[in-house]
Amino acid sequence: MITTPAQKPIVISCGEPAGIGPEIAVAAFRAVHADTPLLWLGDPRHLPAGTDYACIDDPAAAADLSAAGTLPVMPITMGGTAIAGTADPANAQGVIDAIAKGVALVTNGQARAICTAPIHKAALIDGADFAYPGHTEYLAALAGIDRVVMMLACDALRVVPVTIHVPLAQVATDLTASLLTDTLLITHAAMRRDFGVKRPRIAVAGLNPHAGEDGKMGVEEIEMITPVLDALRSEGMDLIGPMSADTMFHAAARQNYDVAVCMYHDQALIPVKTLGFDTGVNVTLGLPFIRTSPDHGTAFDIAGKGLANPSSMIAAIRMAATMADARHD
Numbered sequence: 001m002i003t004t005p006a007q008k009p010i011v012i013s014c015g016e017p018a019g020i021g022p023e024i025a026v027a028a029f030r031a032v033h034a035d036t037p038l039l040w041l042g043d044p045r046h047l048p049a050g051t052d053y054a055c056i057d058d059p060a061a062a063a064d065l066s067a068a069g070t071l072p073v074m075p076i077t078m079g080g081t082a083i084a085g086t087a088d089p090a091n092a093q094g095v096i097d098a099i100a101k102g103v104a105l106v107t108n109g110q111a112r113a114i115c116t117a118p119i120h121k122a123a124l125i126d127g128a129d130f131a132y133p134g135h136t137e138y139l140a141a142l143a144g145i146d147r148v149v150m151m152l153a154c155d156a157l158r159v160v161p162v163t164i165h166v167p168l169a170q171v172a173t174d175l176t177a178s179l180l181t182d183t184l185l186i187t188h189a190a191m192r193r194d195f196g197v198k199r200p201r202i203a204v205a206g207l208n209p210h211a212g213e214d215g216k217m218g219v220e221e222i223e224m225i226t227p228v229l230d231a232l233r234s235e236g237m238d239l240i241g242p243m244s245a246d247t248m249f250h251a252a253a254r255q256n257y258d259v260a261v262c263m264y265h266d267q268a269l270i271p272v273k274t275l276g277f278d279t280g281v282n283v284t285l286g287l288p289f290i291r292t293s294p295d296h297g298t299a300f301d302i303a304g305k306g307l308a309n310p311s312s313m314i315a316a317i318r319m320a321a322t323m324a325d326a327r328h329d
């Protein structure tokens, strides 16, 4: 069977079976299957009752099944059940295996991209000694690279946190010139390659209130951030900042840049989730393959109740397809 690039599936790793991952994957499949083949990786016993699916062992079979409205599944047998809202540690290794399997399929050219459903990080640590704080770090390890970048994007805003899943008390220590430089270079390259922005305008937040207020409220801006920005400006990058984080996200300010690079997780994610929670997408930049994800988590409080909104998952799948098209072109 000949498979053109657009017929290759986007793989969906199941995520936490007790969360909303399986139900939003099935709902998203219904929304996109006619034009975007998918391949779900997980234990089919964890799919919502009544899901029309078929197990396959060759990803090339996904296109025809998807077109016909039957969810293609590469099964990963797991030890546990999926009781909505209660993670079963017996599933933890299978959840991790689904991510690794998806990466293998993308890396060997059998799939276009991976879109990951949310994991419950504590459940993976408890059940399988998962050594990573999230997908982002695990995917970097699978790819054998040291530094990747987390970007969250909605229609109104793109943001990148320089430090990611670390305690707030550790942020200032982890923020180094090397980390900031690499983050800006990876973001700049991805904006050009994956998002078609030829000369990206990148706004950079300060770490401290009022971006340090000339050193009166912190010195990281003077000692580290500004020198990094000056060095990269001299190489031609269009950088604004360091900016006061409290005033860089209002509507008029957002017109001045294509992406905002922030110093820590919540500085970046609060504005983007406030502006576009329903359609926000988490994308990992700097990997040798394409990975997107919905911006939200496992939502145990609503799992299995038919309340989960699949829009963010749909946006993540659409973004993965657009990125794959851009790379193919």
Ligand SMILES: NC(=O)C1=CN([C@@H]2O[C@H](COP(=O)(O)OP(=O)(O)OC[C@H]3O[C@@H](n4cnc5c(N)ncnc54)[C@H](O)[C@@H]3O)[C@@H](O)[C@H]2O)C=CC1
Pocket (backbone or CB within 6 Å): 020, 024, 117, 118, 119, 120, 121, 122, 135, 282, 293, 294, 295, 296, 297, 298, 299, 300, 301, 302, 307, 308, 309, 310, 311, 312
């Ligand atoms: N990419 C990933 O794997 C991510 C995993 N997580 C994990 O998810 C778990 C829960 O995290 P929380 O902070 O509680 O965030 P959450 O996003 O799971 O839930 C926050 C609130 O938003 C609601 N919500 C989330 N997604 C929704 C949807 N699609 N439709 C309707 N309502 C929705 C939930 O019901 C809840 O009230 C944690 O273990 C966290 O680490 C969180 C973010 C991303």
Ligand SMILES: NCC(=O)COP(=O)(O)O
Pocket (backbone or CB within 6 Å): 133, 134, 135, 136, 137, 269, 282, 293
């Ligand atoms: N807060 C974002 C988040 O937790 C997503 O993490 P990851 O699993 O995509 O690394």
